[in-house]
Amino acid sequence: MSTRFAGDVFSETETTKAEATDLDQRRLKSPRPRVEPSEAPYFSLSRPLPGHFDRSPIVVYTRDASEADDLVGCLRGPLGFDLEWPPPGIGPVLTRRNKDGSVKHYRAGKWDPLARRMVWPQGRTAVIQIADERTIVVYHLPINGVLGPGIKALLNDPTRLKLGVNITMDARKLHRDELIENTAGLLDLSHIAHLVDPDVWTRSARLIALARLTHHYLGVPLDKSEGIREGAWSNDLSAEQVEYAANDAFVGVLLYKAMVRRAAERGLSSQLAKLEGQITIPQFPSPSLQLAEHTKGHPAVVAATQAGAKPRHTQALSLFIAGGSVSELATSLNLSTRTVQGYVAEAALLIPPDQYEGYGELAVRLCEAFPMDSYPAVRHVEFFSKLRRVANAFDHEERVPVHEVHEYEWGPDY
Structure with missing residues (x-):
């Protein structure tokens, strides 16, 4: 109607x-x-x-x-x-009248255990x-x-x-x-x-x-x-x-x-x-997104999906597994590098560390992407410590050692 x-x-x-x-x-x-x-x-x-x-x-x-x-x-x-x-937040929209007579609409926040603070999602x-x-x-x-x-x-x-x-x-x-x-x-x-x-x-x-x-x-x-x-x-x-x-x-x-x-x-x-x-080019060019189609059946992606990962998080993990760098994924998805890092981390954290023994190369790449002083690694020390043991046990003679990692910018709300 x-x-x-x-x-x-x-x-x-x-x-x-x-x-x-x-x-x-x-x-x-x-x-x-x-x-x-x-x-x-x-x-x-x-x-x-x-x-x-x-x-x-x-x-x-x-x-x-x-x-x-x-x-x-x-x-x-x-x-x-x-x-x-x-307005940002969760639940119903509430109303508050200000002293000047104007009306303010707002919603409740929610606790983010990863960031250890209240957040108001858009x-x-x-x-x-x-x-x-x-x-x-x-x-x-x-x-x-x-x-x-x-x-x-x-x-x-x-x-x-x-x-x-x-x-x-x-x-x-x-x-x-x-x-x-x-x-x-x-x-x-x-x-x-x-x-x-x-x-x-x-x-x-x-x-x-x-x-x-x-x-x-x-x-x-x-x-x-x-x-x-x-x-x-x-x-x-x-x-x-x-x-x-x-x-x-x-x-x-x-x-x-x-x-x-x-x-x-x-x-x-x-x-x-x-x-x-000049405006006929799509705003979301996604040639690398096609690579994700070949990795949707990867055990890590399946495990993250079964554990309840959001579609955008599993999509980022699929692209990461397909070999795309974080910067390339950010460009393809029209997102900031920090946001893409967060998406990959959110999906990866849902998979038990011992499960990575079956796909050690991914463990190595995750360790490279998230050094121990990065925000997710600091917040999830036990997970990333176990992941590093899996990565070190993996035969990667022709790869960069896991302690030689790339540093990325991280903030409290990646």
Whole structure:
């Protein structure tokens, strides 16, 4: 089932001149570009904006993967793309009211026995919103839900332009949540802004906040209040949340159109076309991932899987067994070296040390990758001491001795 919202059913948020001025002063902290306080209310898809759109788009909110696939198949042209997820932590989203009257959403942490501290894992992707000029699809994933083949195909289609701010991070988020393997056709609006208005954004960071871009190119502020942005996105969404999510995706399309016009005015259309032509390469190139297919049946991988290792951990171990270096795996998986090290260690620690006697070469490589002063080895002294005895007993005359190891950076939250 889906819920369809006409653009004018959302309640409009009116702000006074003083409120809008305070909003701009708090949110637009960078001295460049200089933006004068706006008296306009927040951007809303329900309120046509002269020069940008004259008719409100249809918003469709659905929790059905098949329906979401059908809907995104009807979208045309450049697409706005964004994600939402709940606050970090575990369990239900709780609410606390601050002294200033604002609302803070939070979740409980959990104890990490490896790091010996409380941690707040990032929430799983809960909402995916994709928009063209006429329709906005807000797909609310069920708990542990998956993406349908239609959305996956769209996100991996290099010929379909997907637009957003820090959009590569969103793609990596989907990858970390094991919702998609590859993406293509992603273009960051910040990069276009730097191209068409380099003098305006000279002192700005490479990534420019969506709210700043909206204020500059559309002339209205974009609501980014924490009370909504960090809300309970896993629960059924309120009309306010649906509009917030839809606005972010729709704004991406409008900003792109405004920047295309700006590029034409400045004679930069060819440079913009060249920039768009550079984004067809998938964000997750994975030639080495194919090697893992040959090592999924390795006894160590099977043992780790049976012991309850997470899929991303067994995948990293498979690639490691296939001969990939940690740096190569980090590149293939689009993850940091530290994260890949952690994934390999998590899977390896689930296998009893004496079981490594049947595959001593792996024991040697693990000892090389995790010296005794590394974080996992310090936290699991008994395990790695036994593993080293197995490695030393293994005949590896042509290999580097296990005491000649590579050093890697480790932190408390690998």
